[in-house]
Each structure stands twice: as structure tokens, then as C-alpha cells.
Amino acid sequence: MSQLTYLFRSAPHGSSAGREGIDALLAASAYCEDISVIFMGDGVYQLLQGQAPADILSKDYSPMLKLFDLYDIEQVYVCADSLAKRGLSHADLMIDAKPLSLTSLKSQLQLAGKLLSF
Numbered sequence: 001m002s003q004l005t006y007l008f009r010s011a012p013h014g015s016s017a018g019r020e021g022i023d024a025l026l027a028a029s030a031y032c033e034d035i036s037v038i039f040m041g042d043g044v045y046q047l048l049q050g051q052a053p054a055d056i057l058s059k060d061y062s063p064m065l066k067l068f069d070l071y072d073i074e075q076v077y078v079c080a081d082s083l084a085k086r087g088l089s090h091a092d093l094m095i096d097a098k099p100l101s102l103t104s105l106k107s108q109l110q111l112a113g114k115l116l117s118f
Contacts, residue, residue, distance in 0.1 A: 003034040005112035008043035012062075018046050019061045021118030026064065029071040036112070037068070038105060039097060040079035043118075044086060047078060047093040065095050079105055 006025045012018045029035055039047055051062055068076060078097040083089060090099055100108065109115065 003036070003111065003113035004028055004032050005036045005038065005109065005115050007109070007115060007117045008037070008039045008046050009041040010118060011042040012046045012051065017118040018043075019059065021116070022061055022064045024116065024118075025073070026067060026071055029073055033072070034113075035073055036075040036077065036108065037073060037097075038077045038079070038108065040082045040102075040105060042082075044078055044082045044088060047095060047097060048088070049092060049094045062094060068095060077105060077108060 006021060008018060008021055010017045025035065025037060046062075047065065051060065068074075076095065076097040077100050078090075078093065079102060080099040081102045083092075083099065090097075
């Protein structure tokens with residue numbers, strides 16, 4: 001299987017896109033070793049610590065993000081520009097994602113064999 005890139009651009013609990021994307025990502029990791037994950041735009045909110053989705057009667061799927069290491073998903077990037085625009089820092093994130101500038105992320109996206117956007 002060729003290189004897969006998962007791009008998360010939507011906020012976590014407004015729709016099921018984030019949860020479905022994480023499910024697809026973890027399932028694909030069983031068949032593909034070359035997976036990249038990018039969080040940009042409102043997708044950076046997926047990585048925030050201390051979310052309380054139960055307050056809005058939504059399922060908390062954030063613990064699934066911590067499974068990336070277990071599933072050997074090591075290429076995890078977050079848009080530094082998106083974090084700064086939203087007043088967030090790397091310390092606010094629940095997992096270790098490598099911060100990249102928007103220009104660097106565009107280069108990373110060009111390397112994608114297949115791109116799945118959520």
C-alpha cells in the first residue's frame with residue numbers, strides 16, 4: 001500500500017468526522033506502515049487536553065489519539081500557524097505532534113500518495 005496522509009481540519013465534536021477519521025486511521029495502520037497525520041485549521045482542537053464532550057452529550061474519542069504510539073503512527077504533525085491563530089501552544093496538546101509551518105505542511109501534503117481529509 002502506498003503512503004497515506006490523514007488530514008484533520010474540522011473541530012472535534014461538531015460532527016462525526018473527527019471520530020470517523022481516527023477510526024479509519026487506526027484501522028489503516030494494520031495494512032500500511034507509511035502513514036502521516038496532519039492537524040490544521042480547526043482540526044488542531046482535536047488535540048486539546050481537558051475536553052469534556054460528555055457535557056454536550058458527545059462521545060469522548062480523545063483517548064484514541066493516545067493509541068498512535070501503540071499502532072506505530074509516528075508521523076504526526078500540527079500546524080504551528082493554526083495553533084498561534086487560535087491562541088494555543090504545543091503545551092496545550094494531549095499528544096506529541098511535531099509543529100510545522102503552513103509552508104512545510106504544504107510540502108508534506110505534496111508527498112501524500114493518498115490523502116484522506118476529515
